[in-house]
Amino acid sequence: MKYYSTNRQVQATGLQEAVIKGLAGDRGLFMPERIKRLPASFFAALPDLSFQEIAFVVADTFFGEDLEPETLQTIVCDTLNFDTPLVPVSNHIYSLELFHGPTLAFKDVGARFMARLLGHFIRKQGLTEVNVLVATSGDTGSAVANGFLGVEGIHVYVLYPKGKVSAIQECQFTTLGRNITALEVDGTFDDCQALVKNAFMDADLNGRMQLTSANSINVARFLPQAFYYFYAYAQWAKQARKGEQLVVCVPSGNFGNLTAGLFAKRMGLPVKRFIAANNRNDIFLQYLQSGVYTPRPSVATIANAMDVGDPSNFVRILDLYANDHQAIKQDISGFSYTDDAIRAVVSTCYRQTGYLPDPHGACAYQALVDGLKPDESGIFLETAHPAKFLETVESIIGEKVEIPTKLQDFMKGEKQRVERSKAFDDFKQYLLAENLSVIY
Numbered sequence: 001m002k003y004y005s006t007n008r009q010v011q012a013t014g015l016q017e018a019v020i021k022g023l024a025g026d027r028g029l030f031m032p033e034r035i036k037r038l039p040a041s042f043f044a045a046l047p048d049l050s051f052q053e054i055a056f057v058v059a060d061t062f063f064g065e066d067l068e069p070e071t072l073q074t075i076v077c078d079t080l081n082f083d084t085p086l087v088p089v090s091n092h093i094y095s096l097e098l099f100h101g102p103t104l105a106f107k108d109v110g111a112r113f114m115a116r117l118l119g120h121f122i123r124k125q126g127l128t129e130v131n132v133l134v135a136t137s138g139d140t141g142s143a144v145a146n147g148f149l150g151v152e153g154i155h156v157y158v159l160y161p162k163g164k165v166s167a168i169q170e171c172q173f174t175t176l177g178r179n180i181t182a183l184e185v186d187g188t189f190d191d192c193q194a195l196v197k198n199a200f201m202d203a204d205l206n207g208r209m210q211l212t213s214a215n216s217i218n219v220a221r222f223l224p225q226a227f228y229y230f231y232a233y234a235q236w237a238k239q240a241r242k243g244e245q246l247v248v249c250v251p252s253g254n255f256g257n258l259t260a261g262l263f264a265k266r267m268g269l270p271v272k273r274f275i276a277a278n279n280r281n282d283i284f285l286q287y288l289q290s291g292v293y294t295p296r297p298s299v300a301t302i303a304n305a306m307d308v309g310d311p312s313n314f315v316r317i318l319d320l321y322a323n324d325h326q327a328i329k330q331d332i333s334g335f336s337y338t339d340d341a342i343r344a345v346v347s348t349c350y351r352q353t354g355y356l357p358d359p360h361g362a363c364a365y366q367a368l369v370d371g372l373k374p375d376e377s378g379i380f381l382e383t384a385h386p387a388k389f390l391e392t393v394e395s396i397i398g399e400k401v402e403i404p405t406k407l408q409d410f411m412k413g414e415k416q417r418v419e420r421s422k423a424f425d426d427f428k429q430y431l432l433a434e435n436l437s438v439i440y
Helices: 015-021 040-048 051-063 069-079 107-125 141-148 167-173 189-201 203-208 217-238 256-266 283-291 314-320 324-329 340-351 357-372 386-397 406-412 424-434
Strands: 003-005 030-032 086-092 093-097 131-133 156-159 181-185 209-214 246-251 273-278 331-337 376-384 418-420
Touching: 003 246, 015 107, 015 209, 015 217, 015 273, 015 376, 015 386, 030 217, 030 314, 030 386, 040 217, 051 069, 051 217, 069 107, 086 131, 086 217, 086 340, 093 217, 093 357, 107 131, 107 217, 131 141, 131 189, 141 167, 141 181, 156 189, 167 181, 167 406, 181 189, 181 424, 189 203, 189 209, 203 340, 203 424, 217 246, 217 256, 217 376, 246 256, 246 357, 256 273, 256 386, 273 283, 273 324, 273 357, 283 314, 283 331, 324 331, 331 357, 340 357, 340 386, 357 376, 357 386, 376 386
Parallel strands: 093 376, 131 156, 131 209, 156 181, 181 418, 246 273, 246 376, 273 331
Antiparallel strands: 003 030, 086 093
16 A cells, blocks of 8 residues: 655655655655445454454554565564453443553554564665654653564664653653663653654755654554554443444544544444543644644643644644545544643542543543533543552542552663753754764
């Protein structure tokens, strides 16, 4: 399958080049030329299929033309060695728990898939060194770093905003060492993301290094996130009332997760509509209301993974809907919540249902409470374990939160990080100094 740029200023390319490049030469994001609709027989069989079986069928529609079935099967099974269970929370509202992977965050799915796919292409192409640049507001960095840890021929640079990720999140990518370097940037997530994008556009830098991205701007990162939407539906179908329609609510930051859900809907997944849950960084909600997209600097909140002022994947949503604002509004609505509101939701949800959401999941849970209609049932994406936001959650509920063993192990390591400014020239010179020889 060919992949075109959202800016449509360069020729379409194959999967291998799209994955290795990450960003198109005209600064656009890659999109598959076709979105195949899955047959009705697949949806009828969904409740009886395993997560891996479902994911392989979905993966084959995107990647099957470019990968041997055995290779794709291996990548899918290696990626999904953990469950994403659907848990009832309150009346007709369910949590899709995406925090059962190695770093206890939803990004384990996309990051692990991309690491394995990129590793396959590196071996196939005979590359000696690929440098992965990833900007993170929290969970992306840990998922990508752990997904690529020890992968031969790949070095990962994780850029994160100083003082704006939780202490546990920081431990998950600063304590690894080996082929992982953590760069603490004196700025916001948007500054980190700008450094990554500018690096891809710098001819001198690209002449010295083979660069790619592991953010959701990379097709190999965001497309696999469609897997768990199908699996969620398979679980929901066993529990839903007859005639009930499904609404999915997504905590929204860089919008890769929501975009993957929209792809799933185009492939035939019976989702009535989506809700984008925002914190104070509600640029997308304002777009829904006005039809005008006005990015602005992000502000720090207790739902830090959603602190994005210019979400990259917005251009993919525009492309998917041919810039039709009304069509987008038909499929997506939105809500936004302040920090005080998020705290209240975490507390209320825990007291009334016994279910403890993290701050991001709390936004999505409340959006379903506020937005569901009588004939609808809702799934919200619980994107990270609440223990990853330990101080915030414990201060809200007034109780100790049990820290999973996986997180405890990360916290025992020694943090190693390199402090950088948000100036691109500073970042460029650092990378060149790290890679003194020309790499092809």
